[in-house]
Amino acid sequence: MTASPPDGGVTRGGGTTGPVPVEFTGVRELRGPLVVVEGVSGVGWDEFATIVLDSGERRHGLVLEVDGDLAVVQVLEDTAGMNRAGTRVAFSGSPLRIPVGTGWLGRVCNGRGEAADGGPPVLGAASAAVGGAPINPVRREPPDEPVLTGVGALDVLTTLVRGQKLPVFSAAGLPHLELAVQIAAQATCGGEPFAVVFAGMGLTHADVAFVRDGLAARSAARELALFVNTADDPVIERMLTPRLALTVAEHLAFTEGRHVLVVMTDMTAYAEALREVSAARGEIPARRAYPGYLYSDLASLYERCGRIRGRPGSVTVLPVLTMPAGDITHPVPDLTGYITEGQIVLSADVQASGVGPPLDPLASLSRLMRKGTGPGRTRADHPALAAQLIAALARSRQVADLADLVGRSALSPADLAHLELADAFRRRFLAQGTDENRPLEDSLDRAWEVLLTLPRSQLGMIPADLLDAHAPAADEGAR
Structure with a gap:
């Protein structure tokens, strides 16, 4: 696995020694994707863990909750085939970390960061915590330069600006994946160093093949890092995929000095994974059974984009989400709209007219467009x-x-x-x-x-x- 294993406290690719892992055998309960371990001490939230089965198989997890001597661990590969008696859990004493650097460019990985292109594991000279953090508002640089997508209606009417978060609202049957791939394949920043990080969540195998084919040229040019989580992969992996993508993007932007576009599709699949884990934990549901912290969880992803004063790079986020039954008041698009700076809306009526991409120009809006257009940026008119x-x-x-x-x-x-x-x-x-x-x-x-x-x-x-x-x-x- 590309994520850093706790064995011996060595961060893979980072070359540094961390805390010695502590192993516990008191597995109290297996519940869906969760393992409840009792008798623990010195374990913290978001810690990385290795689960060893009685067969010797190793799986990986993250600590979701600690209450007294109980720790709830979400297993990235699911709990199928596990039994309480023969399972041991080793806690690393540190959050999940992954190697970062340009080694991700040109690679195709699954939602956990494991190579899916037949190549070796991705290594890096440094590592970074997957959890990340929003940019300090005091250090944010206002976005003021465009990202050109090569899609005329977007570039003219809802211009994407470096450091912006601009979602695409779609519905079942509309070509949102085609649009996301087209943008990822064509986007540029006026000749400046540029890269795309594409995170696919809950995709079918046909969708994965379409994405890989559509982005093959960009991948061959080592301008793309591709993470794909399929619909039959463990649901927990779906929650990890966008965080891996953003961690890789942050290093490429703020350390390597590139302008990075992060395309994340489909955020509704991500939210449904969050809802499933919340139900397994027995949490009190909020609107439409989503957890009450859905807003803050989405914000923890979207707010990782932007520009940092004094650094040359930027992270621009283009989340794609499907609105169930085309309902824009559904919790996922509704809360996304509160966090982001506008929206691109796809229309079934335009699609029915045979015109594509089926953008609704009157429902779409880029609130930062005027910051990134005009003389010296696009064109005076x-x-x-x-x-x-x-x-x-x-x-x-x-x-x-x-x-x-x-x-x-x-x-x-x-x-x-x-x-x-x-x-x-x-x-x-x-x-x-x-x-x-x-x-x-x-x-x-x-x-x-x-x-x-x-x-x-x-x-x-x-x-x-x-x-x-x-x-x-x-x-x-x-x-």
Whole structure:
């Protein structure tokens, strides 16, 4: 296992000697993925443990709770095949640690950090605790530079900014995994050192094959670390996967100086794993049987992104989650929305029209977009162009509703122009293949093409000098 074993107190890859592990044999109960050990002393929360079966097989776990002389250990490989009498538990005296460094780049690992590509275990010159910690707010640097995804609608209308946490809200049947892979494969930071850490949770084997194929080029360029937890892997592993990914990303960013994009999908699978473990522990459930600490647990992941003053790198987080029955008030998207800085929403209605990626521009928002766009960052016309396009699309939706009531024949010429704009937006701007990497310049030019289907009088949010450059007065009479 890539995670540091407690045997002899040696941190694998770190070369340092830690506390001597203490072994206990008093297993009181096996409950789902949990082992309850009695008669313990000197054991702390979040400690790493090795469980030795009577057959000699070794498994690994983390201490979830300590109460007097009882310790509750969650077993990463599950408790199947274990029995109370022949099981011994050795506590390491320290939290779970993993090697960190560039050795993860180009590698494919399972959700516990074990090599899944046939290569050797990942080693590193240093190690770091998997638990991590949020960045100190005093040392945070405000995000102000873009991460370009190559997906035109995202780059123009909901620009991702370095150090931002921007979730993708989806539903069953929508191509959120395809979008996540496309972003992970195409994202760049303007030629600066860049890497992607992709954490897949609860994926089918077909999904894993799709992810590996889609990201093969980035992996071959040693710009990708891939962690995949499948649906038939132990549920506890699903809770560890995003923490491993973020620990690797933090070192690449704040020690190696890279800008790192962390894509985590699906966070709903992660939350369901958290709910299952909470039920096994006998905790009092909160809304929809999720634990009451779901908000703080999600925040402990999302808040590990950002930029640190005085250091060159950044960690940007793009969590992907499915909304059960498309319900945006479900606890997972609801709480995620409170923590993050906006959202990208996929729409079943847009998907039904045959256009992809099926983004809903009016439901999507990047609250840090204006910090990362404009002169010196993207293009001088970008902020005004995006604002005007959103306003025009909002008017188009109102006109479409009105047309359903009174018919197109009762609409004004300006209203009809807005209906034409909605069609042009889907055909010329939104539609993009999953293997098409669209440059920002092209995306912004396409946005101008769409907007100029309207009369100039309807473009009041764009400064006159920009309109003169893109819609000369000589052409006005033809509109």
